Amino acid sequence: MEREPWVVGVSGASGTPYAAAVIRGLLGAGEAVDVVVSRAARLTILDETGISFRDAHWQEDLREWLESPLDRGKPEPFELDDVRYWTAGDFAAGPSSGSYPAKGMLVVPCSAAAVAGIAIGLSKDLLQRAANVTLKERRPLVLCVREAPLSGVTLRQLAELDGEGAVIIPASPGFYAGSASVQQLVDFVAGRVLDSVKVKHRLYRRWEGELGPK
Ligand SMILES: Cc1cc2nc3c(=O)[nH]c(=O)nc-3n(C[C@H](O)[C@H](O)[C@H](O)COP(=O)(O)O)c2cc1C
Structure with missing residues (x-):
């Protein structure tokens, strides 16, 4: 069967734990993943995890990153066999063409x-480029936006992208799922990202219609 990955673009907004949670969730669901890390994201990864993300050692660095949830708990075991990594400057990479098979793209x-x-x-x-390819091919594009406050320019651009079919998910967790740690709040947002592309996960407790502490 043809490999059809989700492309995960990690840009340089604060919130790299969201990206790690989404990648872990995709791998846990048996999905193939292509990872692109922007130049600026290397700074946020360094700032938020202490990891100097290196193209030449991406497997080692990605593994270390995915194995370091904020609660220092032990994440579900995962394999990197079905992960491909493309450098951010590589315009010849697979995801820069619409003919490269991909299910869609999540920018987180x-x-x-x-x-x-x-x-x-x-x-x-x-x-x-991969995000624009995703739009032009009419594939699912999810933007997990992190900035505060949002300028009028960004709000207008988000509205335009929504009109083009992109799903805009603010990196703002809900507090109704009984989250007891920062990692659980992160997992809530990551879970909503995966919900939007119908990838099964158990990242947060779903609303069951009953008010009150969980
Ligand atoms: C530590 C750090 C945190 C940042 N946090 C944000 C943020 O939350 N949101 C944002 O839009 N930009 C943030 N930036 C600025 C972006 O990194 C910058 O605009 C960069 O051009 C983004 O490039 P990219 O979209 O190619 O990754 C941050 C930068 C640094 C160094």
């Missing part, structure tokens, strides 16, 4: 700069 976290670049079709790097 999505910076205001990435919103702008995708909205105007800038394609300044592989992440933005």
